[in-house]
Amino acid sequence: MGSRWPEGRSRGHPTRLQGTERPHHPPRGLGPSRLSRGGRVGGGAWRAGAGPAAGAQLPGRGLRDLLGRGLGWDPAGAMELLSALSLGELALSFSRVPLFPVFDLSYFIVSILYLKYEPGAVELSRRHPLASWLCAMLHCFGSYILADLLLGEPLIDYFSNNSSVLLASAVWYLIFFCPLDLFYKCVCFLPVKLIFVAMKEVVRVRKIAVGIHHAHHHYHHGWFVMIATGWVKGSGVALMSKFEQLLRGVWKPETNEILHMSFPTKASLYGAILFTLQQTRWLPVSKASLTFIFTVFMVSCKVFLTATHSHGSPFDVLEGYICPVLFGAAWGDDHYHDNHGGSHGGSHGGGGPGSPHSALPAKSKEELSEGSRKKKTKKAD
Amino acid sequence: MGSRWPEGRSRGHPTRLQGTERPHHPPRGLGPSRLSRGGRVGGGAWRAGAGPAAGAQLPGRGLRDLLGRGLGWDPAGAMELLSALSLGELALSFSRVPLFPVFDLSYFIVSILYLKYEPGAVELSRRHPLASWLCAMLHCFGSYILADLLLGEPLIDYFSNNSSVLLASAVWYLIFFCPLDLFYKCVCFLPVKLIFVAMKEVVRVRKIAVGIHHAHHHYHHGWFVMIATGWVKGSGVALMSKFEQLLRGVWKPETNEILHMSFPTKASLYGAILFTLQQTRWLPVSKASLTFIFTVFMVSCKVFLTATHSHGSPFDVLEGYICPVLFGAAWGDDHYHDNHGGSHGGSHGGGGPGSPHSALPAKSKEELSEGSRKKKTKKAD
């Protein structure tokens, strides 16, 4: 089952990468046979795309209760539910759904939507359209660029996918320059947006899985390489947001995505760890099943967070227990509060000898408010 | 004709790249047979180098009139002129002129001259010679570094060209440390400088053509890859100016080359699009002819702009018509004024819903003046 996995989105089959230098014309996207197997891309994939979202809505009440009570996750209940739906079969057919035209479109729409939410992005698009277009491309393809950088491949490798780049450019144009802002108003309508957000998460999870498969092909025992590749593939532009901001003439050095991780970045990291465990046979579950379960989890969380305009994270409770144990009990409650957007921080961080921590306490308040402001603007990237 | 094109400056013939991993001793620069064909490098190339410049001066009056009337470009008149000179033959012999010692020297001289124009560059060279030398190398070889980064090749690949690096280092030393500033004063003498500026444009256009040929070899249908590679090959250090400034301890995040494109950067972008169209057979013209025509255009514009200390751009008129249509009529005149170094901007940029553009209008004035100041310092990079 795992062997035919990453055909949908991978850059040519990795085993074929070995023989030749680099596949110049990889069968990216969908070959004809792929299309005939996936069938009815337009409508079919939409329905298939709506499937997981509907599946996430199905246990909606229970999930909302669970998430309400500290955003936890009950694997036992989910497994029960999924086995009732005959998980294996469902996951397998889910893994066959092609991503290219519809799911990728949703990914582009949501990504560029969050670019438009950034302060000053609209003015930028009017006065410097090229810079705005470049930012949009980073929002759409940042994960590929970062993964290529880590794995030593050409940074613009993915831009040889003309159809993807043209699709993303069309979305950028419609979102920023559509007359009367019609397109923007349509995709911002909450029910529509929630569907797009759900579909974006489907793409994100598959990118993590494919990224780890790709890294595993290069480094069979490179655990850290696999996790890093999966992480950057899942996080996308968030990890290169400093560079993206610089392109727009914005510079806020006192914070970054590593210091104040948003939910998708954190979930991508945990997902990358899970997929790496699966890839190295430590997690006794098929890749299709793990992808399906993790997709359901991500879609539910993200749709819930977007619908409720919440900035929390389901991991806060877990981290509130683990971090104090691992990284110092004295700072535990500080860390806990910080994760909940706390307002006091670092005031009692008496460091070890030799650490003249002069600068930090003075600006930590500003830094925190900066971080929380950032969380608000990109609440559901 | 196209097949023997990029011998002059390419990194070994691309077709030879395929067989081996990487050519360790590519016949860079000029082999003996190449020299005998090109003949009389020192004097001959000088005369050949002066050729296009003289050719640009030949229709000087007409061109100056044209440029004076909105910096336009009349292709019909140019074609007529060139056909009278039997374009094909001229272009072909022009494409055979080797670049290495003389044209490259001009490129280095003009590039390092503009480094010396930067505020603080002279103090830097006295107090931190190594940093100054590194900046000079970025100014001379930035385009190769960026293109290598994009195409996944070693960043310091070009630095294995010992002769080029030594030549650039000698130019750096003479410009910054020559007794009585003799060398600097000589190359700054306007007629001399105009010749060097003209020869730099010859190198720039050929770098764009070779870059696109190189990218095309890797990605046969990668339109965006070709355009990007050609662009960075033509723009050079401008696109990495943030990094170069950081090396000198200067940091101005509120502006960058993408936001305020100088004429060479913009011309490189348009040139890269033209050469990509030629490479993919959409533009029915030979590469030698296109190179020749575009070189004449660049040389004329750049010499005119340098001679008149103008900061305008021949593209302003065209963009003033196209941008309002494509990117919103309401902001059209704003954009138009901005391109002419306007002082008001973004004051009426009422963005779409969800874009709290608080920071930008406050600093846009400063940003614009920053941008125009920058334009002044690097008026003819």
Added chain:
Amino acid sequence: MGSRWPEGRSRGHPTRLQGTERPHHPPRGLGPSRLSRGGRVGGGAWRAGAGPAAGAQLPGRGLRDLLGRGLGWDPAGAMELLSALSLGELALSFSRVPLFPVFDLSYFIVSILYLKYEPGAVELSRRHPLASWLCAMLHCFGSYILADLLLGEPLIDYFSNNSSVLLASAVWYLIFFCPLDLFYKCVCFLPVKLIFVAMKEVVRVRKIAVGIHHAHHHYHHGWFVMIATGWVKGSGVALMSKFEQLLRGVWKPETNEILHMSFPTKASLYGAILFTLQQTRWLPVSKASLTFIFTVFMVSCKVFLTATHSHGSPFDVLEGYICPVLFGAAWGDDHYHDNHGGSHGGSHGGGGPGSPHSALPAKSKEELSEGSRKKKTKKAD
């Protein structure tokens, strides 16, 4: 002798790199036969590691006198001493000492110690453990990342060394989170720290040598490539300190390691030049001997500088003579004072024509004090 050199730490033997695409399971670290040859890694290497340090202490009085008199270096005396110890034999057996568990451990300890000295690093580790861990990894493996970037290899290539990464992570955890700060207090105890510092220099010198060997394999005549690779391999995180600071939310653009080189960065540059001369047969000495001599030099200097909390550099005297001759006599004493942490600078830097140096003199004082403060915090990186 040179042929079996870089087995200890190189990424697979370079000659084996040629045949395959990339060695997925290179015999990194120590194979069993290597262990049996090196023998008794734990204790043996410790004793071997203490060897050069003891050797540096042996001529301690003479050296201290020499260093006291302007931090000079008397090669004649050293050669005499070394020939008495039968240099060739000693160097050869020294080159056979494996680095992996013990010397690398010292490298990690000292590197992460200097991370902990940075202002705010302790708070960072409490509130953002992942960012702190990433910084620690950059401190330990920054040289590999930079060299991979320059040579076009995957940036995270070295992170496939699971054992090294786990060892560095353990050191990071112990230094930052050990109960009662016991581990930190132990390794900060001056005699213990001096041993670790000495062993770190052993690793540094070997990394320079291996880096140049590696670059020479790719570019046989690439002098600049070899020097650059050796330099970044020796300097490590220092050359990417801007990026590392940004990760911690710190941004000081007005200074950088190139502008204010610390002793290890400078010594790595000079060492890289020496090793490049050796590699290209211009320096008639075996690689093992050069490594041994340079290691003794680095260990002595670094141990002396650390023990005396000095921020000077043995190169200051030499540079005070050479720089005024090469880079302008008028600024010679300025440069000399600057190297000694002088307080006045750039006040009489009347640049050439066309350089409106407005910004620099105003902030040069701040810049200098910034630089000297930085020197203090990372006095013995």
